[in-house]
Amino acid sequence: MPSPREYIQKVLDRNPFTPLWQAVFSYLKREIITLKLPPGEKLMESRIALELEVSRSPVRRAVEQLVMEGLVETHDGKPQVSTITKKDLQHLAFARFEIDGESAGLAAKRIMKEDLSAMENLLGQFETFHGEEPFYRFAIIDDKFHAIIYKSCGNPYLQSMYAVIRPSLLRYRYYSMTVYPDKEDMLRNTYVCHGAIFHALKNHLSHCAKVEAQQDASRMAETIAVIPNMVNYDIFKTLDNSAIDL
Template sequence: MTLTASHRPVLADEITDKLRGMIHSGEWKLQQKIPAEPELMARLGVSRGTLREAIKALAHSGMLEVRRGDGTYVRATSEISGAAQRMYKDHTQEHILEVRIGLDTQAARLAARNAKPEHLAALKALLTERRDAWNSEDYAAWARADWDFHVLVAQASGNPLLHELYVSFGGVFHADLLRQQRRSGFNGLPDEGHGELVEAIEAHDEAAAVDSVNRNLNSCAEWLGV
């Protein structure tokens, strides 16, 4: 059947939803290049024009980034995250840190209430990975493990919207961590907001969890000069 003009937008919306689902499910990771057009066209059973409409829609929402001559990459795992990343470019480090304080403290409070044994085991494993990377001077791996730790605290909160909002801080968080790491005397293994936080979560002590996060973020603010 030949598609009419009225059918094309409906099909493009359907393909957009399928691509969105692939990204959201983790089939394609952040910063990963998605398959080339011919492969996606065959897999989804659509024309090049329909596929490009869908990719354009997700690029506009901030989930995908089309790099001319290179391909298309995953930029965010949801429209919320994509929009947030665009917004961060227009705000100061101080504004971003103030928002993080709100999200981090609430994530810590809820994690102390809702975290499951598997969350605690994964958090402890990330602390070990973070420590080993720092001690071996693999600062990229250290920053990645530190970020994964904080994302997991947000996930352990049991609030999927808070977790999704927190994930949107990924690029900013990495940049700030590596900026701090380059400063002389910086301690890359603070116990506040990390080891202490895990102990508070394990003890279901919401107040101690929030206090640990606040002390860690106050230290971050000092190093960033905000």
């Protein structure tokens, strides 16, 4: 697993014009979403700067952006990773239910063949996924599947609303898919629900796509009800998140 500084260098090597603060932001965002930086963790600029071998200025700018995205909150002016409470997740589930359905209904009318092909490929990955694989990969597949729907809906306002909740939603997916008590049940239900959405989109059934997407989103409330209230976040510190590229 590459070191934090190696990750930063990889981002900069990929695009030399990337501002340093964005590379730092990308690194911290990945650490927060994959819960290596757990909810409530204090973010000390000096410690992060030392770890990443950068000055405090790009760290400060990256943290400000994380606050804007809702992944970091401040208490008495001191930043810390945003908490995950069931109430927060319920608010997230409500927002997702509303915009997922509308976006899928619109996407069914205009989705392109290449996007359907990409969704079918992801659906195949859902089908063949098994419990022995790292569950963060499942979260990424799920995220990519829904991103295609929003891309295809063609409504910039729905796309903007999704962009706001997407970081928190991805963190929820990573969190829930790791701690959910019956993983095989989650795998099976996710594949069935996403298959129904895909077939509605493929056949351009707008109302059906909307209903299926809302039914999939409604499963989030059921998941929230059964995931543990207390989680030992130490289990996430040993997971390899190097394949996750945000």
